[in-house]
Amino acid sequence: FFWRCFPDGKELYDKVTGKVICHGDRSLLKDGHKSFPSGHTSWSFAGLGFLALYLSGKIKAFNQRGHVAKLCIVFLPLLFASLIGISRVDDYWHHWQDV
Template sequence: MVTGAAGSYRGSLMEVHHGFLAIWSGRGLTRLITEFLKSSVGRLRPDFLARCRWDPAVQACTGNADTILNGRRSFPSGHSSAIFASMTFMSLLFAGKTAAWCYGVSPPHASFRASKLARFSLTLLPFFCAAWVAISRVEDYRHHKEDVIVGSLIGISVSTVCYLMFWPNPFNPRHFTQQRLGRPRLLYTDDDNASRDANFELTRHEDELESV
């Protein structure tokens, strides 16, 4: 996983922890919504007749029961929602690490992040991958175009919400200071106070009582 590799490289257990929480919560919630809609709507897939193997003599489908049942679960596209949930997280993570979507931030010189075009292109690569998978579902006659569109929107929306729960907004310039560049959100700390010096030391309870 990208987030695990990045956190391990920087020696940050918090980045690994927040990264896995964000992506798996997004994937899990996306799967839950998609499966609920599939079972509730029951839309026929474009290749349902091939799955059904209709026999005019017996006036019934003669295909495999599981295949026929799966043929009634077209809306929304599970592949589209799952791939967009994963790729949206990666795109947001790249944008949060490079400030590609925050044009008011001056990137460091003499590095890959100094090129605005390179940073922006990097954040778009996951979306191209997700779009290719989603389009292939229509080309293979597994889904209607509406199934793919709605599934993609579910993956993008849920992944974005889950990302912002654990990572700062990639459009906000104040999250790209030298101290906070690419750092995850401190869930249990006020963000306005998170940048302050957090040095402290433990004392005995008796010392605290004497100082009161």
């Protein structure tokens, strides 16, 4: 990120606020932000993945009397988490490798 924001390697500071001023090319900066890992996808897989495990334990999806309907209920949160990840790639906010 440093080389995208400061292509010449020198930091510029605002004289009033003292904050760093990024003087890199806007399109390169936007493209650099796209390569960051997706927080939406990470949180959705963490939360909905836990929900899938919780539901599988509560409805006993993997016992001897397991039914397809139970498995559909368990995999539904994982499907929603996958759709969130796909939406992050589809709207060009992230590269597919980072999702």
